[in-house]
Amino acid sequence: MRLDRYLADSADRAPDKVALVCGAERLSYRTLESRANALAHAFRALGLKRQQRVALYADNGPEVVVGIFAALKAAGVFVPVNPLVRARKLAFIVEDCEVRLLVTSMRGLREAAEALAACGSLEHVILGDWDGSGEPAGAQALRAAGKCVHALAPLLAAHPAIAPPNPTIELDLAALIYTSGSTGVPKGVMLSHANMHAAASSITEYLRSAPDDVILSPLPLSFDYGLYQVLMAFRLGARLVLEKQFLYPYRYLELLAAERATGLPLVPTISTLLLGVSDLAEHDLSSVRYLTNTAQAFPEAHIRRWRELLPNARIYSMYGLTECKRVAYLPPELIDAKPSSVGIAIPGTEVWIEDEAGAVVEGAGGPGELIVRGPHVMLGYWNRPEETARCLRPGRYPYERELRTGDLFRQDADGHLYFVARRDELIKTAGERVAPREVENALYELPAVKAAAVLAVPDELLGNAIKAVVAVREGMRLTEQELIAHCLKRLERFMVPKHVAFVAELPVTPSGKIAKRELA
Amino acid sequence: MHDSNQLRCDIRQFVIDELLMGDAASMLPDGASLTEAGIVNSTGVLEVLMFLEQKFALSVADRELVPENFDSIDNLVAFVQRKTRAA
Numbered sequence: 133m134r135l136d137r138y139l140a141d142s143a144d145r146a147p148d149k150v151a152l153v154c155g156a157e158r159l160s161y162r163t164l165e166s167r168a169n170a171l172a173h174a175f176r177a178l179g180l181k182r183q184q185r186v187a188l189y190a191d192n193g194p195e196v197v198v199g200i201f202a203a204l205k206a207a208g209v210f211v212p213v214n215p216l217v218r219a220r221k222l223a224f225i226v227e228d229c230e231v232r233l234l235v236t237s238m239r240g241l242r243e244a245a246e247a248l249a250a251c252g253s254l255e256h257v258i259l260g261d262w263d264g265s266g267e268p269a270g271a272q273a274l275r276a277a278g279k280c281v282h283a284l285a286p287l288l289a290a291h292p293a294i295a296p297p298n299p300t301i302e303l304d305l306a307a308l309i310y311t312s313g314s315t316g317v318p319k320g321v322m323l324s325h326a327n328m329h330a331a332a333s334s335i336t337e338y339l340r341s342a343p344d345d346v347i348l349s350p351l352p353l354s355f356d357y358g359l360y361q362v363l364m365a366f367r368l369g370a371r372l373v374l375e376k377q378f379l380y381p382y383r384y385l386e387l388l389a390a391e392r393a394t395g396l397p398l399v400p401t402i403s404t405l406l407l408g409v410s411d412l413a414e415h416d417l418s419s420v421r422y423l424t425n426t427a428q429a430f431p432e433a434h435i436r437r438w439r440e441l442l443p444n445a446r447i448y449s450m451y452g453l454t455e456c457k458r459v460a461y462l463p464p465e466l467i468d469a470k471p472s473s474v475g476i477a478i479p480g481t482e483v484w485i486e487d488e489a490g491a492v493v494e495g496a497g498g499p500g501e502l503i504v505r506g507p508h509v510m511l512g513y514w515n516r517p518e519e520t521a522r523c524l525r526p527g528r529y530p531y532e533r534e535l536r537t538g539d540l541f542r543q544d545a546d547g548h549l550y551f552v553a554r555r556d557e558l559i560k561t562a563g564e565r566v567a568p569r570e571v572e573n574a575l576y577e578l579p580a581v582k583a584a585a586v587l588a589v590p591d592e593l594l595g596n597a598i599k600a601v602v603a604v605r606e607g608m609r610l611t612e613q614e615l616i617a618h619c620l621k622r623l624e625r626f627m628v629p630k631h632v633a634f635v636a637e638l639p640v641t642p643s644g645k646i647a648k649r650e651l652a
Numbered sequence: 653m654h655d656s657n658q659l660r661c662d663i664r665q666f667v668i669d670e671l672l673m674g675d676a677a678s679m680l681p682d683g684a685s686l687t688e689a690g691i692v693n694s695t696g697v698l699e700v701l702m703f704l705e706q707k708f709a710l711s712v713a714d715r716e717l718v719p720e721n722f723d724s725i726d727n728l729v730a731f732v733q734r735k736t737r738a739a
Contacts, residue, residue: 377694379692380717382717
């Protein structure tokens with residue numbers, strides 16, 4: 133099934149139902165469908181061809197949701213980009229997958245205009261929050277480079293609200309989702325409509341989602357966990373209450389009570405902040421049917437607290453990676469007996485553990501690498517045949533490919549899975565995947581840096597915090613503040629080191645690499 | 653109660669030093685939203701909270717940790733003034 137049908141079908145069934153709540157805005161399925169149709173016509177009129185890329189670079193909001201469905205309806209491919217990424221990385225992504233159209237905000241344009249002006253493939257930039265008056269900062273730089281800048285509202289008004297013809301079939305790409313690779317260069321995960329429909333269907337099945345669900349999500353739409361909240365809500369004709377980000381626990385709890393939220397997608401950092409609210413038990417949580425955790429292990433202490441607070445809610449501990457969206461979930465009836473397990477393969481897929489020799493681990497055992505098979509496995513990384521070959525291998529049938537997760541797991545006698553470690557050195561912090569190399573590359577841009585190593589240190593709120601250990605060249609000086617300021621200009625905020633240590637020399641291994649183990 | 657000009661100065665300096673890492677050129681007007689500008693995220697809010705509690709010896713209740721009190725320099729100044737006046 134094509135993903136754009138999710139919105140169209142729900143708009144047919146329940147046109148007046150409120151589909152999306154975002155701040156003061158409450159948008160019905162009819163309104164969203166009309167806007168997405170009009171914007172799809174606009175994309176076509178601006179020259180978007182079948183399977184060309186449309187990037188979205190903005191905070192969570194109706195414009196991003198409409199932009200996603202408009203790209204699909206126009207037979208294009210959407211590329212959600214974290215609004216926290218800095219100009220250079222946005223430009224890298226735009227160039228890497230040859231984005232033709234970019235939907236952003238006035239702030240996004242101000243941040244990135246100069247870098248975007250140099251992107252050859254980019255032709256049009258659409259600003260969701262510009263009313264068309266005055267000249268937004270950065271627009272001049274883009275126009276000088278031959279690119280057009282548009283306000284969203286007049287484009288919507290100028291085009292029909294009925295769907296354009298769409299030749300897409302479900303084997304076509306729906307999205308490219310960029311993820312950190314261990315090399316420090318982001319890679320675009322290629323997902324077809326069939327991939328994403330398979331994942332969304334499997335997840336809504338085990339969550340027992342229903343059309344009267346109200347999902348409260350503060351997760352960014354650029355993060356697949358956040359993106360799927362929209363897809364799953366619209367697939368069922370449910371309601372999504374979308375927050376820009378998780379900032380104020382009290383505000384979130386008030387919204388939860390006011391909207392009678394039934395589903396709470398969480399990551400451990402958000403869970404920590406919520407459980408830190410002193411009068412949490414006095415808040416009205418009675419509407420909650422289920423709570424989910426992924427991105428980082430759900431601490432057992434959190435699970436116990438949530439069980440006490442919400443004895444009738446289903447609590448799901450899950451594990452996944454962008455390359456197939458979701459891998460495993462623990463059936464909620466097992467949460468008290470096996471709180472540290474992430475359970476079993478999601479419905480319609482299978483997983484197994486292989487030892488070093490590639491043999492399948494039967495019965496209780498491991499650790500070994502977890503392998504995934506199913507219709508949700510990505511098509512590969514955009515333009516990265518070597519990295520794709522490392523991650524996907526031929527499967528049982530000629531058209532099939534199996535996903536090597538790069539994660540080590542063990543299983544108990546019932547076949548329930550337990551995460552052990554990652555095989556590469558990616559750091560999980562606040563639910564985000566960070567490549568130490570990407571941070572180190574930024575540090576090496578500073579002339580005073582002779583050597584740098586980035587590693588994880590335990591952190592109560594973030595799970596892991598990022599630490600930089602830096603040796604400065606003789607005769608040069610570098611303060612922690614200068615180092616951080618540079619990182620903030622170059623990297624997403626969650627990648628910026630929380631701790632910095634200066635040392636005279638970094639220890640090296642016999643082969644001349646930096647010995648990170650000695651630094652930990 | 654704190655001198656309102658001094659208070660404003662202290663809060664601005666904190667935002668420049670700790671949230672903008674010394675980048676004074678990126679400082680916003682006092683009425684602008686720190687969230688909209690991308691200066692504050694969920695851990696940033698906690699940094700502001702800890703600063704207020706330490707610097708002004710305030711005790712901030714969970715229910716006071718809302719954008720009306722925290723999301724701009726103006727809101728922060730007004731919030732600290734209300735709290736210290738009440739104390």
